Amino acid sequence: MRKTIKGVVGAVCLLTALNVAPGISQATGGTVSWVDCGDGLQCGDVTVPADWAAPAGARVKLGLAMLPARDQAAKKGVLLVNMGGPAQQISVLRQAKEVFADLTQWFDVVVSDPRGFEASTGIECPYQAPIPDNAEWVFPDQAAYEQYRTVNRQFGIDCTRAAGPLAGKLNSWQVARDMDVIRAALGQAKLNYYGNSYGTVFGQAYAEFFPGRIGRMYLDSVVDHTTRSWPDWLRPRAETLERNLGRFAEWCAGESGCALHGRDVLTVWDEVIARATREPIPAPGEGTTVSAARILSRTNPAFDLEWPDLARSLAEAHAGDATRFAEPAIGGRDPDLSRIMFCGDYPYPSRYQVLKSWETELREVTPRIGWAVTWMMAYHCAGLPVTRTYPPHRLHVHGLPPVLVASGEYDSTTPPLDARRVAAQLGNARYVPAKGGHALYLSGHPCVREHVHRYLTTGALPPEGTACGTA
Incomplete structure (x- = not known):
């Protein structure tokens, strides 16, 4: 049966005895004391230095949760999972347990809220400054961008003040070392790891620092942390996004139920964007108007299941009613702590002139929508105070066991070129492309799941040249 956690993953004890070998945490000399915490989960924690560059200093807690293997006597070990974000994991696991049901045939599935998030020593970022509309991350002009950068900078300052000993310590350089404490505390000589989306950044860091302590590692929907050129990093995202708009148009041409069937979809798109650029389109259902920036920010044609809604939204906007694009965005409060860690790993430039020049270059190759990816990163990172960062760099890895990458x-969020770049640098990795979108395993891609299960349980990589078709 296909299992999904759509809408959960872009958002991730022991009162009765378990056959879990108690492990020693190198940072604390302790073990994980598991307790029942509801929803079939066991919960515990370990402590780690707030700053691994000064390990004798303040300590912070890392919250853990485990979905136990169904047959403790027959299990193959423990699998540490990070579903992405960077964000909390335990509350996501409570909603996504069924996605991991197959894995609990063989493993205790363990997640940890990263440092600073929820069940770990958490950081509560104040929200004193007015927060911009989180539905709009494409900036129409410099004035709008500078206003946003000022607000985002204040958000970052307030978060830093609230972080205490964790201020400036949220990045994958720190998290990789946290992961090794978790490995030891779980009693594992080798770490079995499954990283999805942003969890692949943690995986890249762990592979660089602790290659000899990896058992098996599966990286899904890889975020490349090895490319130092921002234009080179942005371009595959832009090109994939642009191709997806073309896929949407092709679908509509062959689907009689599409609200734009029989019309030139790309021409309709161009006309809607041009009109909204000249003057925002009325959205009477929400009592407002809709700009081109909002339409661009709210459109991601990567998701096939959302194409019917996108077609209706464009058809109505073309007729003069953009209410569908004005509806509030679904999701939690934004900005949140995630961007502090994200921008610690990816210190994106903030100067408007630089960003605008990249947009101009991308418009030459992706004129309809792809160029907008320039501003997604700026939306996260613009104006944030400079902290100690762990910037992108080529991997220097030796002695890794075989790694599976898909x-x-x-996927325009983590395009295939990212995975190919990272797999090539890991030195002993097998890359499996798939016709699909983001989070292949979590979204239930049957071919990918089959290869992942075989690899994690036996260590066998798929044959060279293996590819997965449409789910």
Whole structure:
């Protein structure tokens, strides 16, 4: 049966005896004391230095949760999972347990809230400054961008003040070392790891620092942390996004139920964007108007299941009613702590002139929508105070065991080129492309799941040249 956690993953004890070998945490000399915490989970924690560059200093807690293997006597070990974000994991696991049901045939599935998040020593970022509309991350002009950068900078300052000993310590350089404490505390000589989306950044860091302590590692929907050129990093995202708009148009041409069937979809798109650029389109259902920036920010044609809604939204906007694009965005409060860690790993430039020049270059190759990816990173990182960062760099890895890597052809968030770049640098990795989108395993891609299960349980990589078709 296909299992999904759509809408959960872009958002991730022991009162009765378990056959879990108690492990020693190198940072604390302790073990994980598991307790029942509801929803079939066991919960515990370990402590780690707030700053691994000064390990004798303040300590912080890392919250853990485990979905135990169904047959403790027959299990193959423990699998540490990070579903992405960077964000909390335990509350996501409570909603996504069924996605991991197959894995609990063989493993205790363990997640940890990263340092600073929820069940770990958490950081509560104040929200004193007015927060911009989180539905709009494409900036129409410099004035709008500078206003946003000022607000985002204040958000970052307030978060830093609230972080205490964790201020400036949220990045994958720190998290990789946290992961090794978790490995030891779980009694594992080798770490079995499954990283999805942003969890692949943690995996890249762990592979660089602790290659000899990896058992098996599966990286899904890889975020490349090895490319130092921002234009080179942005371009595959832009090109994939642009291709997806073309896929949407092709679908509509062959689907009689599409609200734009029989019309030139790309021409309709161009006309809607041009009109909204000249003057925002009325959205009477929400009592407002809709700009081109909002339409661009709210459109991601990577998701096939959302194409019917996108077609209706464009048809109505073309007729003069953009209410569908004005509806509030679904999701939690934004900005949140995630961007502090994200921008610690990816210190994106903030100067408007630089960003605008990249947009101009991308418009030449992706004129309809792809160029907008320039501003997604700026939306996260613009104006944030400079902290100690762990910037992108080429991996220097030796002695890794075989690693399995997969990415979806239609994924503009983590495009396939990211996975290919990282796999090539890991030195002993097998890359499996798939016709699909983001989070292949979590979204239930049957071919990918089959290869992942075989690899994690036996260590056998798929044959060279293996590819997965449409789910």
